[in-house]
Amino acid sequence: MASKYNGDILIVDDTPNNLRFLSTTLTEQGYKVRSVMEGAMALTVAQAAQPDLILLDIMMPNIDGYEVCQHLKANAKTRDIPVIFLSALDEVLDKVKAFSVGGVDYITKPFQLEEVLARIQTHLSLRAAQKEIHQLNSELEQRVRQRTSQLEHEIAERLQAQEKLLHVALHDVLTGLPNRAWFMKSLEQMLKQVKQQPNHCFAVLFLDCDRFQSINDSLGHLVGDQLLVSISRRIELCLRPGATFCRLGGDEFTILLKNIEGLADATQIAKDIHRELATPFQLGEYQVFTNVSIGIVLGSESYEQPEHILRDADTAMYRAKANGKACYQVFEPTMHQRAFTSLQLETDLRKALVRDEFITHYQPIISLTTNQIVGFEALARWVHPEQGLIPPGKFIPIAEETGLIMAIDLCIMRQACRQLLVWQDEGLVAQSLTMSVNLSVKHFMSFDLLEQIDNILQETGIQGQNLRLEITESDIMGNAEFASKIIEQLQNRHIQLSIDDFGTGYSSLSYLHRLPIDRLKIDRSFVMRIGEHGENTEIIRAIVALANSLGLGTTAEGVETPEQLAQIKALNCEFGQGYLFSKPLDAEATRKVLEHG
Known part of the structure; x- marks a missing residue:
């Protein structure tokens, strides 16, 4: 029996087994769950019930998930509801399209239950934080109008509470690193800076752990989590002050290198990371060998959106993985065609x-x-x-x-x-x-x-x-x-x-x-x-x-x-x-x- 109510979730998937599995699991976790099997009904239910979060399958008959998300974002009643896409598609182009139509996250099937629960909790926490901040601001405005004697003290307390809420919403619970939302905001600010200072040079590194899924499946999620924490701590040793190091989710990490001289600085960081991770990890009784495949993109004023930089870094990372893993690859424009062919x-x-x-x-x-x-x-x-x-x-x-x-x-x-x-x-x-x-x-x-x-x-x-x-x-x-x-x-x-x-x-x-x-x-x-x-x-x-x-x-x-x-x-x-x-x-x-x- 669920111990408490954790939020209202709408699941949209045309596969009965997926609906049944997710509905049962999330209900046991204390969520109120509604489920539908096609897009038109999803729009009706979302507008009437206004859930806290929507899990949306991409491949559906009549109206696919991308179109459903576009309709949700165009409606004033539903535009603020976060949408997490669920899909068996795992290519860079699919992920980019999912984010471009308004999705906040993307989970690949067959999904791991722990990953689904973690990502749901992250976005519900962020949404709750936003609501709480809005409520706090409203209350502050009301208190200002009353001109009470305790106003300054209350303002300080509320600001401190806001700061804590934002920290939870913008950081990964497992590693303590900034999360995807933080990284995309930092990248957006960097692009604005480059537009004003065209000679400013920066780079993005996209890291994906080699063989992590096999380790996670064979040794268990607890060992897998320990490995992710150990990997993140070692990578931090290789970074210079001012670098932004984030965990995107799963076994994916990103690094934003600011104020670099050129590409050589980024490739040297990649080499340092590979050398640092070459030593085996001792996780309890297990000794585990792993490393990372790294995609590198050199930033420029030609980029308009942070999603495009992340897409190109992801593409380069997949090329590095195809080249033998535990190596890095610098993005080249021809990789777009290769990604499409792939x-x-x-x-x-x-x-x-x-x-x-x-x-x-x-x-x-x-x-x-x-x-x-x-x-x-x-x-x-x-x-x-x-x-x-x-x-x-x-x-x-x-x-x-x-x-x-x-x-x-x-x-x-x-x-x-x-x-x-x-x-x-x-x-x-x-x-x-x-x-x-x-x-x-x-x-x-x-x-x-x-x-x-x-x-x-x-x-x-x-x-x-x-x-x-x-x-x-x-x-x-x-x-x-x-x-x-x-x-x-x-x-x-x-x-x-x-x-x-x-x-x-x-x-x-x-x-x-x-x-x-x-x-x-x-x-x-x-x-x-x-x-x-x-x-x-x-x-x-x-x-x-x-x-x-x-x-x-x-x-x-x-x-x-x-x-x-x-x-x-x-x-x-x-x-x-x-x-x-x-x-x-x-x-x-x-x-x-x-x-x-």
Whole structure:
């Protein structure tokens, strides 16, 4: 039962499950909740009931959320009601449009309950503060008219109360940093100053924590909150006096650098931040590695609105994340077109999952002792209805950023397991042959991974020992404690695990020897440079020796020439994979390879 009344909220969403979940949750938190499923009714209810806050879905039939918000802001009775947009759309252009039509905040689906509650409370606090200030001012005016003897004392008390209310409304509760409202006001003032002093130079840095969602999902929100506080304290050490450092929300931060000499000052701050965050965070019993991707915009008088600067900094940040994370990117005008192209590709990706446009290609894994096929790696391929076969390097990074990679992982795993069962039933492969499937770190750290795998094994009839999961070295070592628990449960199901791209990331041997891993895959970058001169020979020899000491198998990726094959055999590598044996093939072409032995 709700302990008290906290405010009146109107929820507008055409998805019944979303309405039911939000209505139930917010009612339990003490809010009075009204809910409608379409825009026209939302306008009627808002005008009649005048709620304290509106949660508004963007994608709705007839009238979308943007148009509903425009109508609300045009009506004198509803224009002051804060609107928080809810949407599965997560691109910069969508966020900019949401703020341009009058929204005060933007929450991406699937949303985290804690984030929704925190943002609701922030904006209700701000609205309450504004009402309180208005009431206080009205009372002061009345007291002035009475000319009482206690007027000066009361004025001081009321001003102090106003200051406290504004501080609460303009600061983040968790970190104590200024919030989005404060930052946008500061940026607006900076733009006015630049208009008056064109030679004045400033910069905006947009920071997004790398792998934060995985850490939050795997270790819990309490640890996630501790990490955000620790990150903010370290970043503060890198800033010069006068810089404005804010938390926008979630794991996003912004920095406004004033009175700088030029771009070099901003990039140096970014480098200092990356160096400061490189040391692992010790959060209770957990040691966590993380850093930030940074987008940088150099301010100029050409900008008219603070939202445009934030949009460009956000765009540059996404480019930095795509370039490998833990790096920075300076905004360039051409990024607008890239952002639009990326948005279109994301839209097509979502359609592709619905239309079953993903297929699986299979690359053989060869025993270097018997020269026989002992397994296949299942690789995702996207057959676009208009563009044809789209290379993985073009769509996998966007799928990772948007979380669509999890659905793609399951799609490929399901296809590969079904195909393996067909080949087993037809006698084309041995019962011991394994199917290797790549797994995104987002999926590996998800709470329902084991349940999803169990469902696929049961649905396809494949045994656990025939499935091998591949995840990159840095993804495992970045959260080794949680990874070890998942891997042990996979081992209980007799599912094998390979560390992919071994040697390219960072390794912790103290963790590596404790994890029940079956195989190390030597990255193709080492194999490609073996050559006739034997480059990288010692690195591969060390990896093989390490694997042997830990009782692990080794697979060399990217074997393309007889010389490379001879070298890896001489180094006692057990398995090989690459174009020398076969390129990745679709199911029918792979069948022909199996039929001809």
